[in-house]
Amino acid sequence: MIRLLDRTLSTLEYGRETITGNKLAELVTLLSRAGADWVEIPVEAYRLMGTVPDDVKAILRVHHGEEAAEFPGFDYYISRFGEETGDLRFIHEIQVNDVKEIELLKRFQHFKYICVTGLDDLLLWPYAREMKKLMALFGKNMWFCPENDYHCATALALEWIAQGGRNVGVSFMGLGGYAAFEEVSLGIRIAFRQKSGADLTLLPRILALLSEMAPVKVASNKAVLGSRIFTVESGVHADGLVKNPSVYEPYPPQWVGKERKIVLGKHSGRCSVRIKAKEQGVELSDQKAALLLEKIRNRSIEEKRGVSEAEFLLLLKEVAGHEA
Structure with missing residues (x-):
């Protein structure tokens, strides 16, 4: 069973007026519904929230064992410091900056729960072999949280799963320099056919909520x-999408709360024009479709941009007359 630990809340800068307990609680709930098996909550966020929303599995991020003792009731606590307090279950986070350091991790085998972060350069090595070493050292109680300095954290996270790893650390949009939650989630669904129950249609709402709390640009x-990932202008692409969407799209846009959109410009073809006209209830003949396409291309070249919906409707009326 593949388990995702989302670390988005630990990447936020607390102290902003835009970050409130209610927003954090909604964010935690949405991340859980979208496929996060565990949500990492730093103490700063927990103090704002006051409680963890129902049905959310949370791991509290603390600075040391004594701080963990102040907040009982969590299933797990995560920290970069090794001391523990009482019977609290600690996930010990270890930073590994170089693949060569993997051999040195044997001294941490006495820890029951481990989170290995870093290993940005893992793809430059025989990564499958090195991943197997980590699994042999720590077994099923290890979380792998690759960092993204070489822009391949998502690839590393999915390779970890392909090699038999089960616990992966991610963050929404890759905030904080981790593997991207939404990309790993889709990879798990498409490549490994798991987590089909995760509601990825919530991703746009998660993005909007994060944008209210932090300066996020997409x-x-x-x-x-x-x-614009499901926006198509090319006539050939539009024709292919109508006949067989899977040729151009690795997954349906509805999976992630989006819609396919055909826009018109100098690269459009008759198929695109017909599709857009049909959206308005107009069936174009070959002659009228060719004429409308010529007008659209001329307008696009003249304005040095695509043709807007309003402009298309005016051009459609010129060509189709009362039919439009």
Whole structure:
């Protein structure tokens, strides 16, 4: 069973007026429903929230064992410091900056729960062999949380799962330099056919909520979350999507709360024009489709941009007349 530990809350800068307990509670709930098996909550966030929402499995991030004792009731506590207090279950976080340091981890085998972070350069080595070493050292109670200095944390997280690893640390959008929660979640569903019950349609709401609390910027072509990843202009692509969406899309846009959108411009084709006209209830003949396409291309070239919905409707009316 693959388990995701989401660390998004530990990447936020507390002290901002925009970060409130209610927003954090909603964020924790949404992350859990979207597929996070555990949500890491730093003490600062927990103090704002006051309690953990129902049905959310939480791991409290503390600075040391004595601080953990102040907040009983959590299943696990995570810290970079090795001391423990009483019977509290600690996940000991260990930073590993170089693959060569894996051999030195044997001295930590007495810890029952381990979270290994770092290992940015793992893909530069025989990574499958090194991952097996980690599994042999710590077994099923190890969390792997690759960092993203070489922009391959998501790939490392999925490779860890492919090699038999089960516990992975992630964060939404890869905040804080970790593997991206949404990308790993989709990879698990598509490549490993697991976590089909996770509600990924919540991803846009999670993004909107995070944007209220932190200065988050998303590129329009960002994997999974980008605003234009399901936007198509090319006539060939539009035709292919109509006939067989899986040719161009690795997953349906509805999975992640998005819709496919065809836009018009100088690269459009007759298929795109017909689809857009049909959305308005207009069936175009070959002659009218060709004429409308010519007008759209001319307008796009003239304005040096795509044609807006309003402009398309005006051009459609010119060509189709009363039919539009």
